[in-house]
Amino acid sequence: MRNIFLVIRREYLVRVKKKSFLIMTFLGPLLFAGFYAAVIWIAMGSVDTxxxxxxxxxxxxxxxxxxxxxxxxxxxxxxxxxxxxxxxxxxxxxxxxxxxxxxxxxxxxxxxxxxxxxxxxxxxxxxxxxxxxxxxxxxxxxxxHKILEDSRVNVSSETISLSDEGEKTSSSGAATAIGVICGFLIYLSVLIYGTQVMRGITEEKTNRIVEVIISSVKPFQLMMGKIIGVALVGLTQFSLWILLTIAISSVSSSLIAKRVPENSKVMVQGMDKVKSAEMAVQQAGGVDNPVAEVMKAVNSLNIPLIIGTFLFYFIGGYLLYSALFGAVGAAVDNDADTQQFMFPITMPIIFSFVFAQFVLRDPDGGLAFWTSIIPFTSPIVMMVRIPFGVPAWELILSMVLLVMGFAGTIWIAARIYRVGILMYGKKVTYKELAKWIFYK
Missing domain, CATH: 3.40.190.10 (Periplasmic binding protein-like II)
Structure with a gap:
């Protein structure tokens, strides 16, 4: 374990000290906000009468x-x-x-x-x-026109879930939005950081650095150290992005508030009175408040369960696919040779994101069930289903199979890694990879 921790520490520190990491982490939210601001500004300014x-x-x-x-x-x-x-x-x-x-x-x-x-x-x-x-x-x-206006009716229904705990208000819109966001984040992180593991291993193999490292560290320890180290880098980057986004939003709000003219305070006070009147009407069963509706929709979801399962499927999906990416990096000599092995790895990730679009239409259907159980598609599809409500036995079965799945892929990847990491100048085929798995 000590060697694994040393590799994790090395991978983490080397990557977080890179200028590219610092630039993308600290300037990423600013660049993202600036990009959308520029697009909006151009769109508004480019309208010709x-x-x-x-x-x-x-x-x-x-x-x-x-x-x-x-x-x-x-x-x-x-x-x-x-x-x-x-x-x-x-x-x-x-x-x-x-x-x-x-x-x-x-x-x-x-x-x-x-x-x-x-x-x-x-x-x-x-x-x-x-x-x-x-x-x-x-x-x-x-x-x-009066007859037409009187005949128009706005129907706004409220969905209520019936469970053992009793009646509970639910929101299909909030469940859809949260499910899509969680699934997309897992999809994006698996592709980005899994590819980083593969390229890091290929780079060390090409530069022959791995020959020195492998003399004091076992191949399995080296592979696991790289996988966990890159995972920690990803979690660090995501955490900093969230904190920076919150900070930028707070600063922007305060700056906008300071720029409000003094003579507009009367208007603001007037608006407050209008809002108070609207709230009184709403309490009496009147007009709906969009903000209140959004907060009510979010509160109807099981947020602790969503956060906990997101972390589990984020880590589980990353471990499963990064092990396969690491095996590919160890099997080839350069980035050009990785293309033939990348296709079968990336296809399940892409298919799972495509399946998620159909799962949103029927979260309890047969396609939703099987794709949320299979380890290669469950990290994305199950996160799309969870906000709609998933039976406990399905969730437990999916988690158990995912644990078994990434344990199996790590075992297979380690068998390929120990042979391929020191092999040079040979074009590897799928048949050759199968032989490496069963080498003693």
Missing amino acids: KTVQVIDESGLFKNEFKDSEAIKFKYLSSTINSAKSNFQKSGANALVYIPREVIREPKGVRIYAAKNVSMELKGDIEKTIEREIENIKLSRAGIT
Whole structure:
């Protein structure tokens, strides 16, 4: 065990002292926030106001097309032929022609443009015309807007779980969001840090450093030290990202609060009064509060169970796949040769993430059950299922099989590692790997 701890210490310190680790850990949240801020700024600044000319022969759509920051509508009284001939000189982006018999022949609407118009603009124009035609037909049938408004009903149902503990409020939306986030984090971490284990072993083998290390450390101890060391690096990075994100959010909130003008305090006080009134209405069974709904949805989940199982499946999935990645790194001489062995390892990870999309539709179906039991897919799929509620026996069976799974993969990887780590200049095949496993 002492040798394993020494390897873990070496792997951890070497990686956390690298400039790339420090840069990505401390600047990662800032770069991530800056990237999205730049995207939003570019998106907001790149919106050009477009001018759309309208010729309405029916006379039914006057002032129905509403101007916005992106689109300005201009009604023309000329004929369509005259408008088409002057279109290039007008500088307009599009010309909409509405025929006289548009109600009887709605397909007669035409949109002219020097270039193809965007799908968004085309859709807005079509929806406006469709809505007005519907209103006219309903009015002719004696149906007014008031009747339509009174007939519209908003149904907001509340889901309640029935269990041995009694009735308990649940939220499908919160369960879906938490499940997807947990599954994606495991998917991403297994690929990133598992690949780091493989590349670290390949690099040491290529540089012949491993020949010196192996003289005082057993191959199994070296492999386990690398796997656990990289795992600790990953946990350190994730923890720092979470802390830095919270710190950046707190600082940003305080800066925004300080920049609020003094004369806006009255407005804030007024808003507080409005919020108090809204809360009173809600307590009386009135309008729903989105923030309260979100907090209620989160509180309906078993957060301690989700956190505990996430840590278990995070570690279990990482150990299972990193052992296989380590075996591949020991079997080849360079990164180029790893491609033929990477495919069968990464496919179960990718498939499990794809299966998770179907599991969200039916968390208790046959596909959900079997993929959450099989060790190669259970770390991701089971984390998607847990927020919806999983029977205790299924969860225990999945955990036991995952422990057996990574114990088996570590044994196989160690058998390959002890032979391949000192083998050079030979193209390894799957048949050769099978022989290494049973070497004495």
